[in-house]
Amino acid sequence: MMRRRSRSTRQAHLERAYEANAADLLSYFGRRVTIPADAADLLSETFMVAWRRGDRMPVESEQARMWLFGVARRILANAARGAARHSALTGKLREHLQALPTEHVDAETLDIRAALDAIPDDQSELVRLVLWDGFTLPEAATILGISESTARGRYQRARIQLRELLHEHQYERNTP
Structure with missing residues (x-):
């Protein structure tokens, strides 16, 4: 049975996890995305999940690190799926617009x-x-x-x- 941590203990744990892992997670994302600003956004999402689900993050620092990287991997996968959907929709829209008759501009x-x-x-x-x-x-x-x-x-x-x-x-x- 998982014991709930107090809010201040949880916050302190999250802060320690951030300080210990943010730079490595940012590098992790930076090596996997083409736009550098996306890495920062993904890092932010990772720690939003950690904040919302902080009671699930292991207390031991190395286990917390692995947990954060697992969250990061899932966030990266979600972002890739979203980008693929966006690209597919953009392609469909482009095809649709190209099929429309062009407007004569006088x-x-x-x-x-x-x-x-x-x-x-x-x-x-x-x-x-x-x-x-x-x-x-x-x-x-x-x-x-x-x-x-x-x-x-x-x-x-x-x-x-x-x-x-x-x-x-x-x-x-x-x-x-």
């Missing part, structure tokens, strides 16, 4: 995109949500986390600026 579309890029981001995103994505102004306001009255004001300012910018683009394109 000069007018380029002018509109340039005009949208020229106005403030908070206004251009609002216009894109309403005109390109088909949301109502109140729905777009909710998505952006702003009030409807703020959205109406931004949308009105954006329309005025876009009208001016598009008029300038039209004039520039038609001037020899």
Whole structure:
């Protein structure tokens, strides 16, 4: 029967295990992942498991080390499975997108995109949500986390600026 350790004893044990093994675990992960930051994330996950399941970690330091490396191995396997799923889904999405017909981009579309890029981001995103994505102004306001009255004001300012910018683009394109 496993005896429960007090919270402070458990915390002290976890701290000792961290100090004794974190550098080796980080190296373990670092040799197995391609992105260095992933090693730090995996180390963090390992010690999150150790913290949650600290009553299962052996008291003896060498046994605790082996237990931590076992946890690390399972976390690494989970990360590899997740990466494989992500890669497979990305591949499927890429194939799906390549099968879609390509959109013809004419000069007018380029002018509109340039005009949208020229106005403030908070206004251009609002216009894109309403005109390109088909949301109502109140729905777009909710998505952006702003009030409807703020959205109406931004949308009105954006329309005025876009009208001016598009008029300038039209004039520039038609001037020899």
